[in-house]
Amino acid sequence: MIEFKDVRKAFGKRVVLDDLDLVIPPGKITFIIGKSGEGKSVTIKHLMGLMHPDRGQIIVDGENITGFDEEKLRIYRRKFGMLFQNAALFDSLTVGENVIFPLREHTRMPLPAMLERVEEVLSMVGLPGIQHKYPTELSTGEKKRVGLARALVAKPKFVLYDEPTTGMDPLVSEMIDELIVQINRDVPGVSSIVISHDLKAALATAENIIMLYQGKVALAGTPDDFRHTSDPVVRQFFSGRVEGPMEFL
Amino acid sequence: MPVKTAEIAVNWLGVETTNRLVAIGRFFVYVGDVLSQTFRKAMRPALIFQQLEFIGNQSLGIILMTGFFTGAVFGLQIGGIFQIFKAEGLMGAATAKALTRELGPLMTGFLISGRVGSAMTAELSTMRVNEQIDAMEAMGVDPVNYLVVPRFIASLAIIPLLCIFFIFIGVIGAYITGVGIFKVDVGIFIEKMAQICTPSDIWDGLQKSAVFAVLIALISCRFGLLASGGAKGVGIATTNSVVTSLLAILCCDVFITYMQVKF
Numbered sequence: 001m002i003e004f005k006d007v008r009k010a011f012g013k014r015v016v017l018d019d020l021d022l023v024i025p026p027g028k029i030t031f032i033i034g035k036s037g038e039g040k041s042v043t044i045k046h047l048m049g050l051m052h053p054d055r056g057q058i059i060v061d062g063e064n065i066t067g068f069d070e071e072k073l074r075i076y077r078r079k080f081g082m083l084f085q086n087a088a089l090f091d092s093l094t095v096g097e098n099v100i101f102p103l104r105e106h107t108r109m110p111l112p113a114m115l116e117r118v119e120e121v122l123s124m125v126g127l128p129g130i131q132h133k134y135p136t137e138l139s140t141g142e143k144k145r146v147g148l149a150r151a152l153v154a155k156p157k158f159v160l161y162d163e164p165t166t167g168m169d170p171l172v173s174e175m176i177d178e179l180i181v182q183i184n185r186d187v188p189g190v191s192s193i194v195i196s197h198d199l200k201a202a203l204a205t206a207e208n209i210i211m212l213y214q215g216k217v218a219l220a221g222t223p224d225d226f227r228h229t230s231d232p233v234v235r236q237f238f239s240g241r242v243e244g245p246m247e248f249l
Numbered sequence: 250m251p252v253k254t255a256e257i258a259v260n261w262l263g264v265e266t267t268n269r270l271v272a273i274g275r276f277f278v279y280v281g282d283v284l285s286q287t288f289r290k291a292m293r294p295a296l297i298f299q300q301l302e303f304i305g306n307q308s309l310g311i312i313l314m315t316g317f318f319t320g321a322v323f324g325l326q327i328g329g330i331f332q333i334f335k336a337e338g339l340m341g342a343a344t345a346k347a348l349t350r351e352l353g354p355l356m357t358g359f360l361i362s363g364r365v366g367s368a369m370t371a372e373l374s375t376m377r378v379n380e381q382i383d384a385m386e387a388m389g390v391d392p393v394n395y396l397v398v399p400r401f402i403a404s405l406a407i408i409p410l411l412c413i414f415f416i417f418i419g420v421i422g423a424y425i426t427g428v429g430i431f432k433v434d435v436g437i438f439i440e441k442m443a444q445i446c447t448p449s450d451i452w453d454g455l456q457k458s459a460v461f462a463v464l465i466a467l468i469s470c471r472f473g474l475l476a477s478g479g480a481k482g483v484g485i486a487t488t489n490s491v492v493t494s495l496l497a498i499l500c501c502d503v504f505i506t507y508m509q510v511k512f
Contacts, residue, residue: 048387077389088384090376102388 001026002047002158002191007056008215009042016042018215019056024208029184029192031202034212035237035246040195043212044160047193048080049073061157078106081151082160087143089135095122095146096131102154121149124186125179141172148179152187159183161194165201177201199238203227211237213246279393280467286391286398293399300403304365305411311360312411313418319356320344320419324426328433337431341438342445344423345416349450350509353416355502358461361408362494366469369400370490373473374483382474397470401463408462409455416454453509460505464497 002024009017016039024030032040045051046058049065057064065076081102089098099118103109109117122128125145135143144164151159161180165173184192196202202209203223211218211226211234219226219234226234236244327347328340373396376382382392420442427433472490476482 050383050386074389074391077387080387082384082387084380084384084387086380088380090381090384091379092372101390105388105390 001059001061002193003057003059004043004046005057005059007046007053007058009039009046009051009053015215017046017053017056020212020216022210022217022220024191024193024210026191027184027189028207029180029194029205030208030210031194031196031206032210032212033196033199033202033237034218035197038212039215040212041162044162044193044195048077048082048160078102078154079157080160081154081156081158083144083147083151083162083164085163085166087135087147089143089147089150091135093134094131095127095133095135095138098135098146099131099150099153101150106154117153118149121153122146124152124183125149126175141168141175144168144172144176145179148176148183152183155187157189157191159190159192161192161196163195163197165196165198173198173201177205181205213237276471279471282393283397283401283467283470286394287401290394290398292402293395296395296399297403300400301407303368304361304400304403305407308361308364308411309414311364312357312415315356315360316353316415316418317422319352319415320348320422320424321426322422323347323352323419324423325430328427328431332431337427337433338437339441339445340427340431340433341420341423342441344427345420345442345446346450348416348419348423349446349454351454351502351506353412353419354454354457354461355498357408357412357415357458358465358498359495361404361411361462362465362469362491362498365404366465366494367487367491369466369469370473370476370487371483373470374476374486377474377476378479378482392474397466397474400470401466404462404466405459408465409458412454412458413451416451456509457502457505460501461498464501465494468494468497 004020004022007017007020008015016037020039020043022043032043034040042051046053047060049068053066056066058066060076060079065073068076089095090101093101096115096118099121100114103114103117107114118131119128122130125148127142127145127149130138130142130146135146138146164176164180168176180192180194184190194202194206203226206223208220209223209226210220213233219229219231221229226238229235232245236246324340324344327343328337331337331340331343373382376396382396385392385395424438427438428435469490472486472493476486478485
């Protein structure tokens with residue numbers, strides 16, 4: 001389980017996380033939603049230990065990670081697999097080398113076992129046998145799926161998706177959403193955390209949704225809670241109207 | 250009103266000075282990090298060989314060409330002056346001395362900074378703006394260990410070697426102009442060169458080259474890691490990295506030369 005307790009983060013005078021309290025349950029698909037600039041990415045970076053809060057606690061599996069030094073954080077980050085918005089594949093490496101990267105860095109698996117695992121995760125994302133290709137030879141959707149394979153290869157406990165469907169056509173978006181569900185169902189014990197603007201996907205895919213607004217949680221609950229809420233900010237966000245109580249920067 | 254302007258100016262100066270000092274402090278922390286990882290952590294032979302190939306093998310052509318022409322031109326210039334004093338026989342020695350102590354390390358440093366340093370910064374800054382370095386950090390891999398240390402070790406190993414090639418081919422260039430144009434006797438050319446240019450000259454030159462290698466690798470990688478702001482950011486980082494490397498090489502050259510001459 002992941003817990004943020006009174007987490008505050010400011011950049012200069014701008015407070016992005018304002019004593020944020022949130023809980024991400026284990027084994028579920030949790031969507032963190034909110035309009036741009038509400039601190040979704042900052043929340044994830046705090047969770048990964050890539051940013052440090054000004055105050056507050058981030059508790060992951062019972063451990064407060066805010067006191068970890070860089071060496072301990074590097075070991076802690078191995079619990080996570082992350083799919084970046086633009087996949088962030090290493091363009092000087094082949095698909096196979098990209099996917100095997102976390103295994104080479106952190107495990108002592110024999111090479112045949114690593115190669116077998118690479119083939120397994122590439123098959124899981126529907127791209128078997130493309131190990132020899134370079135990222136420049138792939139379409140945007142394929143890059144995302146290879147990025148996802150890389151995120152999954154070391155069997156992480158938490159898989160983070162940073163805007164997985166932004167800029168994608170509807171078919172690819174649908175496919176990525178299905179993959180998120182499939183992975184959460186097929187990989188035992190994995191928790192999926194998705195940062196997204198895509199409300200349709202959140203309602204269709206998520207088991208738990210957290211909406212951030214002004215550095216705090218505006219609403220946290222199931223998709224049904226969001227469908228039936230009377231909170232004016234949440235309703236405005238879901239209706240996509242400019243008029244309403246929500247403040248725009 | 251003038252008081253207000255002065256206050257703003259002093260404020261600005263204070264902020265700028267603080268920022269610069271912080272940047273310098275962070276650079277030294279980074280240097281400490283690179284050095285400690287170089288000596289304390291396991292090396293990555295495959296990545297080091299990749300960099301050796303890129304820095305050494307792919308730079309050899311330009312080093313040899315530049316070295317030859319530098320030696321030849323220096324020979325022509327110095328030979329013309331020595332001819333006035335009927336001392337053409339010393340041109341080989343003078344050229345070799347200049348090449349080993351100064352021109353070899355300096356020109357190699359400049360060439361490598363332009364060809365390799367710029368490429369290092371461009372590659373790392375592209376990785377930074379495309380989130381590849383963020384991905385590396387997210388996977389629990391230290392970018393300094395994976396990206397900087399192999400480049401640092403390879404630079405330190407291969408740039409002094411390139412400097413030796415530069416000096417050697419430069420002497421051949423000077424030999425061709427001396428013997429071919431100024432009709433210097435081959436025996437005198439070689440004898441005077443061996444007499445005046447000592448192994449300590451070569452050692453001093455190599456010391457400089459090693460320091461320049463360290464500067465190029467550290468500065469180029471640092472600018473790459475700190476890049477931001479898309480394609481424009483990559484361009485700015487690359488330009489700043491080359492300019493800073495060249496200035497650092499020149500400043501250190503003065504300092505090292507002073508130390509070598511004085512002690």
